[in-house]
Amino acid sequence: MFKGFKEFLLRGNVVDLAVAVVIGAAFNAVVQKVVDSLINPIIGMVFKADSLDKALMVGLPNGGAIEFGALIGAVINFLIVAAVVYFVFVLPMNKLREASTKIAGEAEREPEVETEQELLSEIRDLLRAQAQAAPAAAALPAPAAATPDATPGTETPGAHRH
Template identity: 75%
Template sequence: MFKGFKEFLLRGNVVDLAVAVVIGAAFNAVVQQVVDSLINPIIGMVFKADSLDGALLIGLPGGGAIALGAVIGAVINFVIVAAVVYFVFVMPMNRLRRPAPEKNEPAVPTEQELLTEIRDLLRAQGGAVAQGGAAAPGAAGAQPVTAAGTAPAEGEVPPHKH
């Protein structure tokens, strides 16, 4: 029973989640202080209220009130937290995870480009290229080509490639 609980607690995801919750709580305190010390006084100056919680109150019959300022304050908190999390944590992590492009790496030619290059070299050497196009190796009428790029003389065996 305790062994399974220990394995659960020591899993990487649980530890990461615990760290994220603690950091999130600490970060929320910082954001709340920024809102209370910076944004609330500016909003209070505009709306003649001490904080967003007291701004834009809409009285209801029966004595209640809708606090639109408190909702706006919560939205501002959320936007600040989301922006900081994205720009401080997500964006740098995405950059670190993305593989860096290799510099001065020559482009790898495609199979089609290689075949075209081989055909053109054979054509330039006057080798095994017929008028209608390149002859396939081993095809009827195809002449083997030696290392020097020429067809072997009659009776001569072409060198074998390994």
């Protein structure tokens, strides 16, 4: 039982997930600051309100209220956060990744790998060429060998000096 739990904890996916959660929390803080410090003041200036939470409230008979303004504010906030994440983080990272992939692709082009069928065809063709060249080589006369006891200056009949 503990062995399986240990394997689960030490599996790479769990560690990657834990790192993603921690980075996500830090990332959320950055995005929230961008939204709170930059985007929300601009929205408040346009709508002339601090927040939409108290706008468009519909009272209920038992004293409760439906807060359409809060719902609209949450949807707008979500869209703003999504836009900030996309335009500030995702889009630049994709451009950077494309540029680095393009540079890496130009620097390291992998040589074309021949398939097994192509290699076997080449071997067959080479063997066929060797087999056809073997009978032609057998028909050629063998080169004359020099005698080891020949002294310089004396030539054997029929030999030519170069």
